[in-house]
Amino acid sequence: MERAPKPNILQRRMFEHYRNCCINKKPCKMVILKPRQCGASTGAQAIIYHHQRKHGALNGSLMGDIAGTSDKVYEIYRRFAEHDAFNWNDGLATPFASNGNQTDDIKFENGSTYVKETAGSKNAGRGGTIQVASMTEVAFWQNAAGNDPALSYLNSFYDDDVVSLAIADSTPNGPQGWFYDTCTKDNGWEFIFAAWFEFDEHIIPFANDLDRATFEASLSEDERLERTRYGVTLDQLNWRRKTLRDKCGGSVDKFRQEYPSDAQECFLKSSRPRFHLPVVDKWMSVARDPERGYLNDQKGEVTFVPDQSGTIERFENPRPYCRYLVAADTCTGEDQQQGHGTADPDYHAVHVWRSEYLDPSTGIQHPPCLVARHHSRLDIDVASDEVALLAAYYGNCLIIPEVNNCGLTMVKRLVEKGCLVFQRKSVNQQTSEVDKSYGWRTDSITRKTIIDNLASAIRESRIEINCRETLMQLRSFVVNAGGRPEAMRGFHDDDVMAAAIAVYNLSGATEMRPPRRKKFKMPEVSADGFRRMVGL
Numbered sequence: 359m360e361r362a363p364k365p366n367i368l369q370r371r372m373f374e375h376y377r378n379c380c381i382n383k384k385p386c387k388m389v390i391l392k393p394r395q396c397g398a399s400t401g402a403q404a405i406i407y408h409h410q411r412k413h414g415a416l417n418g419s420l421m422g423d424i425a426g427t428s429d430k431v432y433e434i435y436r437r438f439a440e441h442d443a444f445n446w447n448d449g450l451a452t453p454f455a456s457n458g459n460q461t462d463d464i465k466f467e468n469g470s471t472y473v474k475e476t477a478g479s480k481n482a483g484r485g486g487t488i489q490v491a492s493m494t495e496v497a498f499w500q501n502a503a504g505n506d507p508a509l510s511y512l513n514s515f516y517d518d519d520v521v522s523l524a525i526a527d528s529t530p531n532g533p534q535g536w537f538y539d540t541c542t543k544d545n546g547w548e549f550i551f552a553a554w555f556e557f558d559e560h561i562i563p564f565a566n567d568l569d570r571a572t573f574e575a576s577l578s579e580d581e582r583l584e585r586t587r588y589g590v591t592l593d594q595l596n597w598r599r600k601t602l603r604d605k606c607g608g609s610v611d612k613f614r615q616e617y618p619s620d621a622q623e624c625f626l627k628s629s630r631p632r633f634h635l636p637v638v639d640k641w642m643s644v645a646r647d648p649e650r651g652y653l654n655d656q657k658g659e660v661t662f663v664p665d666q667s668g669t670i671e672r673f674e675n676p677r678p679y680c681r682y683l684v685a686a687d688t689c690t691g692e693d694q695q696q697g698h699g700t701a702d703p704d705y706h707a708v709h710v711w712r713s714e715y716l717d718p719s720t721g722i723q724h725p726p727c728l729v730a731r732h733h734s735r736l737d738i739d740v741a742s743d744e745v746a747l748l749a750a751y752y753g754n755c756l757i758i759p760e761v762n763n764c765g766l767t768m769v770k771r772l773v774e775k776g777c778l779v780f781q782r783k784s785v786n787q788q789t790s791e792v793d794k795s796y797g798w799r800t801d802s803i804t805r806k807t808i809i810d811n812l813a814s815a816i817r818e819s820r821i822e823i824n825c826r827e828t829l830m831q832l833r834s835f836v837v838n839a840g841g842r843p844e845a846m847r848g849f850h851d852d853d854v855m856a857a858a859i860a861v862y863n864l865s866g867a868t869e870m871r872p873p874r875r876k877k878f879k880m881p882e883v884s885a886d887g888f889r890r891m892v893g894l
Contacts, residue, residue: 366559368392368552369401372525375548376405385522388548389540391624392527394605394616396557399431399494402525406472406492407438411446413521414468418490421475421511423498431494432462432474439464477507491515491524497531497538508536530615530624533836533846538625542848553588554598554617561593562600579636580610586643588619622834625846632809632843633832634817642833645826648673648731653747660751669736669744673824674712674729681713681867682729682755685798685860686745687852688768689735706741707852708732709828710752711860713867726815726864727822728857742771749777753870756780758859761797769797778868798859808858809843815861828853 365373372388379386392398410416420435422428446468463473472490477499491512499507508526515524526547528537540547554560564570574592577585581595590598598613606612618624648671651664662672676682687707710730716723730752732744745768749757758780759768772779773796781794800808815821816832823829834849845851 365401366397366552367556368550369397369404371550371552372398372401372405375550376409376523383520385517385520385524386548387517387522387524387546388526388550389537390525390527391541391549391551391618391621392529393552393554393557393618394529396552398527400434402492402494402527403431403435403438405525406490406523407435407442409521409523410470410472410490411442411444411466411468414466414470416470416490416521417486417488418470418472418492418523419475419488420472420492420494421477421499423477423495423500427495428474428476431492435472436464439466477511486514487516488514489516489519489522491526493524493526493528495528496526497528497535499535501535506536530618533625533834533848538847541621541625549621551621553619555588555590555594555619560597560601561591562596563593564596583636583639583643584619587639622830630837631833632835632837633813635833637816637819638829638832641823642826642829645824645829646673648825653744653751655747655750660747662751669732669734670748671731671733671825672729673731674727676752676870677712677715678753678870678872680715681869682752683711683713683860683863683867684745684749684752684755684757685709685711685856685863686741686757686759686768687856687859688738688741688760704735704850705852706732706734706736706738707856708741708745708748709853709856709860710748710755711857711864711867712752713864725820725822726861728825728828728860731825731828731853733827733853738767739771742768746772746775746777753868754778755868755870756866758798758863758866760800760855760859761795762800766797780863780866798863800855800859808862809854811862812854812858821861823857825853828857832857 368390372390375388376386390398390402406418410418420428420432422431463471465471470490477496493508493511496508501507512524516522517524524547526537526540530538532538539545541549564573570592573596577595581599584590584598585595598617601617602608602610602613606616615624649662649664650666650668651662651670651672652668653670654661654663662670662675685708689704689706708731709728712727712729714724714726730748732741732748734741734744736744745757745759749755754777756778757772759772761769769779779796780798781796782799784793784795798804823832831845831849831851831853834846835843835851835854836846837843845854
C-alpha cells in the first residue's frame with residue numbers, strides 16, 4: 359500500500375492556520391512567501407479542495423500570473439478530485455463544465471465550483487462573486503494601465519463569511535506591489551514563511567568523516583556567516599552548496615532570493631541594496647542587546663538609570679578623553695520610506711557616536727562606533743530634552759539635529775538650553791557673506807553626499823554598528839528603479855539618516871573631559887597635629 363506523503367514544515371504551518379480559523383469560526387486568509395519547489399502550491403490546493411468538498415455552494419477560482427502557471431496549479435486540484443476516495447456524501451467530482459470537461463472548471467454535486475483564470479486575461483473575473491480565492495505567483499501579476507490586478511481580483515472576493523478562504527502564494531519579485539505590501543504589513547492576512555534550512559529534505563549527508571572535515575575546511579565566508587547566524591549544519595550547507603551550483607548558477611544572490619534564510623533577504627536580493635550587505639550581515643551576526651534605561655539629571659550631573667521601559671539604549675559607557683557627537687533625524691522626514699502617506703508614521707532617531715580612539719593599555723585602535731540610541735515618536739519638545747540629556751551624559755558633546763521639518767523646533771529648544779549645536783555655513787547670494795545657521799539641512803546634494811560617505815565607511819569597515827534595528831534598516835535601504843537610494847516600501851530609514859549625518863561629521867566630535875573635582879582646602883593645624891582654632 360502506498361504511504362501518504364508527509365507535509366513539510368511550510369505546509370504544516372499552512373494547515374495549522376487553516377485549522378485554527380475553522381475552530382474559531384472566522385474567515386481564513388493567508389499569504390505565503392514560498393521558496394522554490396517546496397510544496398506551497400500543493401498545500402494551497404489541498405486546503406482549497408478539502409474546504410470546497412466540506413462546504414457546499416462555494417464559488418472559487420484560481421488565478422495565476424500566466425496561463426501556464428494557472429494550468430499547472432489547477433492540475434494539482436483536479437488530481438485531488440480524481441483520486442479522492444473519501445466519502446463526502448455528495449458524490450465525487452463530476453465533469454460538469456461548460457466545455458464538457460474538467461480542464462477549466464469543476465463543479466461538485468454539493469454545488470461548489472472551481473474555475474481557472476489568468477491575471478490580465480479578458481475572462482478574468484468571469485466567475486462573479488467568489489468565497490474561495492487562490493492567487494498563485496501573485497508577485498508577478500502584471501499591472502495594466504496602473505491598475506493592480508490583485509486588488510481587482512480581490513474586489514470579487516467576499517471575505518466576511520466564516521467559510522471565506524483566500525490563499526495567496528508567490529516567490530518574491532522585488533519590494534513593491536500587493537504581495538510585498540501584504541507580506542510586510544499587519545493587514546489581516548496571516549504571513550507564512552519557512553527558511554530553506556527548516557525543510558528536512560534540504561540536507562546531503564557526507565560519506566565519511568574525512569569528507570566532512572574537508573568540506574568544513576573549505577567553507578566560504580558566506581557559508582560561515584550562514585552557519586553563525588542561523589545555526590545551520592554542515593549537512594545543510596552541503597545541500598546549499600550543491601543547489602547554489604546546480605540551480606542558481608553559482609549566484610549567492612539568486613540563492614538568497616529563491617531559497618531565503620529570512621523573510622526580508624529574498625526581497626532585498628530582487629532589488630539593489632545600497633550598502634555592502636556582507637559587512638552589514640557580519641555585524642548582525644555579532645550584534646548585542648543594548649542596556650536600556652533613562653537619563654537622570656541631578657543638579658547638573660546626568661546619570662544612566664537601568665530600566666527596561668526606558669527610552670535610551672546604551673551600547674557603551676562614556677569614556678573620558680574620547681570624542682562624541684549626537685545626530686538627530688526627527689519625525690515627518692521627507693526621506694523615510696517609499697510610498698509616502700502610509701499608516702506607519704516616522705520616528706525620531708537619535709544616535710550618539712564615538713570617534714575613533716587608541717587604547718593605550720592594549721595598543722588597539724578602536725573605530726568610530728554607535729554607542730547610544732533613542733528611537734521614539736515622542737512630542738518634539740520631550741524628544742529635545744532627551745537629546746539634551748544624551749549630549750550632557752557624553753560630555754556635553756556637539757549636537758547635529760536635522761532641520762528639514764520639526765527639527766527647527768528641536769534646534770530652538772536646544773539653543774535655549776545652552777547646548778552646543780551644529781552650525782552650517784552658507785553664502786548669502788546678495789552680500790556674498792558667509793552666514794551661519796543652526797542645524798543640518800538635507801537637500802538632494804547633501805543627502806547623496808552623506809549616504810555615499812556612509813556606504814564607503816561600511817564597505818571598508820571603517821566604523822562599527824552593534825544596533826540590530828539600525829542594521830535592519832541598512833539591509834532594507836535599496837536603490838529604486840529611478841536610481842534613488844531609499845528605504846524599501848514598508849520600512850523606515852530614520853536610523854540610516856541619523857547614522858549618515860553622524861559619520862559624515864565625525865571630525866567635529868567634541869572631547870569628553872572628566873568632571874572637575876572641587877578644590878579642597880586643608881585646615882590649618884598645629885605642629886602637634888591638632889586643628890588650630892581661630893577666635894578663642
